[in-house]
Amino acid sequence: FFNCLRREPGGQSLRCIHIQDSEYILNENVLNLLKTRDLAVNIYQNSVWGSYIHQHLQTAKDSAWIETDNAHVNVLNRGDLSSLTWLQSPIITTNNINDPNSDTCTVHYASLNFRDIMLGKIIL
Secondary structure, X not given: OHHHHHOOOOHHHOOEEEEOOOOOOOXXXXXXXXXXXXXXXEEEEOOEEEOOOOOOOOOHHHHOOOOOXXXXXXXXXXXXXXXXXXXXXXXXXXXXXXXXXXXXXXXXXXXXXXHHHHHHHOOO
């Protein structure tokens, strides 16, 4: 419930205090301590102050790095530029590996402008 309130307009200024022990320990010193820590959720349990956080962990599939000679950059979720990642290219070259004069690809450069970014985010 509190996480929903935090997502409302102005919700970033809300703080939650949850006391799981039966003793009442709130006083001015404790409130000042909580203000300096500036945590969204403050939990008092077993005579210790703490907090719970939700942190997204990468799965083994997300963090499995493969060393490859052929890779390209692509977005995993269309329109989400934060999902840009390196992917192993399906091109596997077995011939001409030892030939230093052969190029697997030609590199082209292009600048990105504001319109390109907006198209990538699908805002236009």
